[in-house]
Amino acid sequence: MMLALLGLAIAVLLVIRVPVAFAFLGPSLVYMALVGQSTGAALRLVTNAAASFPLLAVPLFVLLGALANHAGIAERLFRFAQAVLAKVRGNLGYVAIGTSVGFSWMSGSAVADAAALGKVQIPAMIKAGYGRRFATGLSSAAALIAPVMPPSIPAVIFAGLAAASTGALFAASVIPALVMAVGLCVVVFILVRRNPALRSGRFDKAEFMASTKGVILPLFAPFVILGGILGGFFTPTEAAAVGAAYILLVGIVQRSLTLKGFLEALKETALTTGSIMLIVASASLLGYILARERLPQMLTELLFTITSSPIMFLALVAVLMLILGTVIDATAILVLVTPILLPIALKYEVNPIVLGVLMIVSLMIGLLTPPVGTVLFVTATVSKTPVGEVFRGALPFLVPLVVTMILIIVFPDAVMWLPGVLGL
Template structure:
C-alpha cells in the first residue's frame, strides 16, 4: 500500500512538471519518515549515492565538451566537413551527421551536441534551401550519437551503477554508434531527394587543406582519451582529466579559448553536473526504498513466470525504456532501473555490457519524444521552431535507431565483438 502511494505521488508530481529530482526526493523522504527512518539516514543515503569515484568522470567529460565548444571546435569541424562534402548533393545533411560524430568524441552529451551544432548548422541549411523540418530533424537526431559514442556520460553512469568495466562498455558502444551514423546518412540520402531547392557548391582544394589543419590537433583528443582507456593506460576518470588538460592547453596556446569562454565553460559544467548529481542522488534514495520493499525480487519472479526467453525479456526492457523515456529524464531512469533490472538480466544469461548498450540507446530515443524530449526543446530554442515541427522532422531519423535496437535484442552478443578483440 505504501509503495503504491509512493508511486502515485511521484506520478502526480511528474504530471505537474515538477523537476524529476524533486519529484523523486520529496515523496521518498516522506516515505522514509513514515517508516520510522530519520531524515539524517535518508540524506546519508543520498550523499553516499553521489560519493562515487567512477562518477567523477561525469563532470570532467562535461567540462571537456564545454571547453571544446567554447574553443570553437564545433565550428572548425563544420568548416572541414563543408569543405570535404562541398560538391555532394544534400551535403549539409551529411555534414550535420558527420560533425555530430566528430564532436561526440569530445562531448558525450546529446544536449551539448544539439546546442553547440544547432546554432551553426540549422541557419546554414535554411540559407541553402533546406526545409526547416529537415534541418531541425537531422540536427536533433544526429545529437543522439554523442551519448552512445564514447566518451559517453550515460555509459559512465551505467558502469558505476552496474559495477561493470567502463572501458568495455565504451568499446561495445563504438560499433552501434557508427551504425547509427550510417543509418542517419541513409535517411539523409532519401530525404534530400525531396528537397528540390537545396544549393551545393564546388570542391575547393585550398579550403579543404586549410580546414583540415584546423581539426588535426583537436581530433587528437579522442585518440588520447579512447586510446588511453581501451589500451589500459588510463582509467576513464584519469582519461577525462587528461582530455580536459589537453583541450585547455590547446585552446589557450592557439588562442581560440578566451578567459570569458573558460569561465562560461566552467559555469556550464557546474550547472549541468549539479543537475545530474541531484537526479542520481534522489533516484538512488528511491531505488533504496524499492529494494527495501523487495520490488526486484517480485519483478524477477513475475518475469520468469511470464517467460524464460532472454529475447522476450530484452524486448520488454526496450518497451519499458521507450515508455519511461517519454516522461522521465534518462539519467533518472538509469539510476532507478539498473539496480532492479541488472540482476534479472544476469539470471536470463544476458551479458551486462550488451544490456547496458541496449538500455542506453533505447533511453536516448526518449530525448526526441515529447513531452520531456530534452533535445527537442534545445533545438526548438536554438532554431526558434515549434517543438511539434522539430518532432515531426526527427521522426524519420528514429527509424535506424529502432532498427539497431531490434538487432541488439536478437543478437546481443554482437556488441561484444570489439571488447573481445581488445581483451576487455
C-alpha cells in the same frame, strides 16, 4: 499499497512540473518517516550515492564537452566536413551527421551537442535551401550519437551503478553509434533525392587545406581519451581529466578559447554536474526503497512467468526504457532502474554490458519524444522553431534509431565483438 502510493505521489509531482530530483526525494523522505527510518539514514544513502568514485568522471567529461564547445571545435569540424563533402549532393545533411560523430568523441551529452552544433548546422542548412523541418529534425537526431559514442556520460553512470568495466562499455557502444550514424545517412539520402532543388557544390582545395589545418589538433582528442582508456594507460576518470586539459591546451594554442569562454565552460560544468548529481542522489534513495519493498524480486517472478527468452527480456527492457524515457530524465531512469534490472538480466544470462548499451540507446530515443524530449526543446530554442515542428522533422530520423535498438536486441553478441577484440 505503499509502493502504489509512492508511485502515485511521484507521478503527480512530475505532472505538475516539479523537477525530477525533488519529485523523487519528497515522497521518498515521507516513506522513510512513515516506516520508522531516520532522516539520518536517508541522508547517508543520498551522500554515499553521490560520493561514488566512478562518478568523478562525470564532471570532467562535462567540462571536456563544454571546453570543446567554447573553443569553437564544432564550427571547425563543420567547416572541414563541408569542404570534404562539397561535391556530394545534399552534402550538408551528411556534414551534420559527420560533425556530430566527430564532436561526440569529445562530448558525452546529447543536450550539449544539440546546443553547440545546432547553432552551426541549422542556419547553414536553411540558407542552402534545406527545409526547416529537415534541418532541425536531423540536427536533433544526430545529437543523440553523443551519449552513445564514447566518452558517454550515461555509460559512466551505468558502469558505476552496475560495477561494470567503463572501458568495456565504451568499446561496446562504438558499433551501435556507428550504426546510428549510417542509418541517419540512409534517411538523408532518401529525403535529399526527393528535393531536386538541392545540388552538389564545387571542391575548393584552398578551403580544404585551411579547414584541415583547423581540425588537426582537435581530432587528436579521441586518440588521447579513448586510446588511453582502451590501451590501459588511464582510468576513465584520468582520461577525462587529461582530455579536458588537452582541449584547454588546444583552445589556447589555436587562440579560440577566451577567458570569458573558459569561465562560461566552468559555469556550465557546475550547473550540469549539480543537476546530474542531485538526480543520482534522489534516485538512489528511491531505489533503496524499491529494493526494501522487494520490487526486483517481484519483477523477476513476473518476467519469468511471461518468458524465459533472453531476447524477449531485452525487448521488454527496451519497451520499458522507451516509455519511461518519454516522461522522466534519462539519468534518473538509469540510477533508478539499473539496480532493479541488473539482477534480473543476470538470471537471464544477459551480459551487463549489453544491457547497458541497450538501455542507453533506448533512453536516448526518449530525448526526441514529447513531453520531456529535452533535445527537442534545446533545438527549438537554438533555431527559434516551434517544438512541434522540430518533432515532425525528427520523425523520419527516429526510424534508424529504433532499428539500431532492435539490432542490439537480436544480435547482442555483435555488441560484445569489439570489447572481445580489445580484451576488455
